[in-house]
Amino acid sequence: MAEMLAYLDKNSPIHRLAGATKLLCFILWSLAAMLTYDTRILVFMLVIGLTLFKLSKIRWKEVSFVVLLFGLFLLLNNIAIFLFSPKQGVEIYGTEHLLFSLAGPYEVTTEQLFYLFNVTLKYFTVIPIALLFILTTNPSEFASSFHRIGISYRITYAISITLRYIPDIQRDYRNIALSKQARGNDLSRKASLITRGKNAMGIIIPLIFVSLNRIEAISNVMDLRGFGKKKTRTWYWEKPFDIGDYLAISLIAILFISSIVITFYDGQRFYNPFE
Incomplete structure (x- = not known):
């Protein structure tokens, strides 16, 4: 998909x-x-x-x-x-x-x-x-392009991470959905719309916790590397x-x-x- x-x-x-x-x-x-x-x-x-x-x-x-x-x-x-x-x-x-x-x-x-x-x-x-x-x-060049026209790299990096995170959320959703289906939660078209809706809602809470864990890990890594300490930065991809x-x-x-x-x-x- x-x-x-x-x-x-x-x-x-x-x-x-x-x-x-x-x-x-x-x-x-x-x-x-x-x-x-x-x-x-x-x-x-x-x-x-x-x-x-x-x-x-x-x-x-x-x-x-x-x-x-x-x-x-x-x-x-x-x-x-x-x-x-x-x-x-x-x-x-x-x-x-x-x-x-x-x-x-x-x-x-x-x-x-x-x-x-x-x-x-x-x-x-x-x-x-x-x-x-x-x-x-x-995404890396996306951030550098914003910074190149004068926008703070802190803002551009946040946008870059957001774009990188969209595919991650989709992969996490599919993985959780497959796990739910393996446990018998029917998300296929064979189930009624109401049943599919209820089973899909059961994916949201695990997805939120997975996302929060990833956000915490990224924040810790950025803090350890001193992100935001300097006014400017260089870019690997430009x-x-x-x-x-x-x-x-x-x-x-x-x-x-x-x-x-x-x-x-x-x-x-x-x-x-x-x-």
Whole structure:
């Protein structure tokens, strides 16, 4: 079973970029996606993001579960937006094309659907690049890349340990689950949903204790080695910039500047096809 959000060592142009390069590109990409509501820019960025994902040689089955979780969260987010602000699209675009009415004040309009489409597009524009940054960057280089742009190494090391710990939690969960099943706790699809839920809950307490033991061991090792005593530190894993890094940063910077110019050239963030 593939581990979620774990570093995948592959030979691709994305993997060969320095961690600091991927971090800077991810920040610029995310800012561009967050600042714009121009559908044309978001669609273009989505196509570029999917192309980069293809170049990374990461397979769909290695990220499918994470993407499905994001999709579920996004569905709930869109439902919440409609429940709490069913006229948001009408207020933004200044027109109202009614499709059909629901109970009370809830009316489905073309403007609201278009606004929710743009919200969805923004998420799916960022998700591939976020996954690329996490899955193609070695955790040690991940920490050094943050430190390289001026963030305290204490913070970067905490983030690095967190990323390293995610696969460990998944392995511990599977090992405990297999032990429980060997003792007769059925977690397969043959058991009812309620039974599977109860048996799965029995894994949580052992998992917590295993995690606490690992945290204590890591903390003791860091204290014994004097972690945090000095203001700076060196890194075992750090890539120098080469031509590919400078090219990647330049292209993303051009994309970022272009998206800002196109988004705000008429004084507003929203592309309005209803005018």
